[in-house]
Amino acid sequence: MSKEEEIANVATTQLDNNLAKAKPVKMGWSSKQVTEITKCLNALLANYSVHYQKLRSFHWNVKGSDFFDLHEKFELQYTEALMHIDAIAERIRIFGEAPLSSLKQYLHASEIKETSTELNSDLMVREMLSDYTILIKYMEEVVSICSHHTDSGTESMVKGYINKIEKHHWMFSAFLAR
Ligand SMILES: [Fe+2]
Numbered sequence: 001m002s003k004e005e006e007i008a009n010v011a012t013t014q015l016d017n018n019l020a021k022a023k024p025v026k027m028g029w030s031s032k033q034v035t036e037i038t039k040c041l042n043a044l045l046a047n048y049s050v051h052y053q054k055l056r057s058f059h060w061n062v063k064g065s066d067f068f069d070l071h072e073k074f075e076l077q078y079t080e081a082l083m084h085i086d087a088i089a090e091r092i093r094i095f096g097e098a099p100l101s102s103l104k105q106y107l108h109a110s111e112i113k114e115t116s117t118e119l120n121s122d123l124m125v126r127e128m129l130s131d132y133t134i135l136i137k138y139m140e141e142v143v144s145i146c147s148h149h150t151d152s153g154t155e156s157m158v159k160g161y162i163n164k165i166e167k168h169h170w171m172f173s174a175f176l177a178r
Helices: 003-008 017-021 031-061 067-094 103-109 121-148 152-176
Strands: none
Touching (some): 031 067, 031 103, 031 121, 067 152
């Protein structure tokens, strides 16, 4: 096959000339929509990251008769939090934006605050329940913005997190009700 024939045989594409040359091909959201979506994801990411470090601290510092129960439960919680945090940060990258990534940025942007390491076990659990309430508020904000912009990928991801956290909230509330 001659060079000319080879070129003539190139498959046609659904892209117009501009799109075919653009690199990368963008998803269908305007830059204003991308800013709104990634801004609320970054706010959630910052809160989740502070919450994650609190769970690690609780895992290390819990004392008393609940030690074996809570030491293990806090580990399960922070392991799940870590997976959610990673998916949220990568979702922001999918939109071509930068996830917040320094501890300084997280502490500055987070409504969830750090605590003393000297809390008794009930207070640790209460603190965790209060964090859940804050996290769910930020998640609902993400769901509301993403549904408004027809971003069902982010919406369904975060709805799954809400489901899980509401269940944790019930279980840890039951733990406190002894
Ligand atoms: Fe450990």
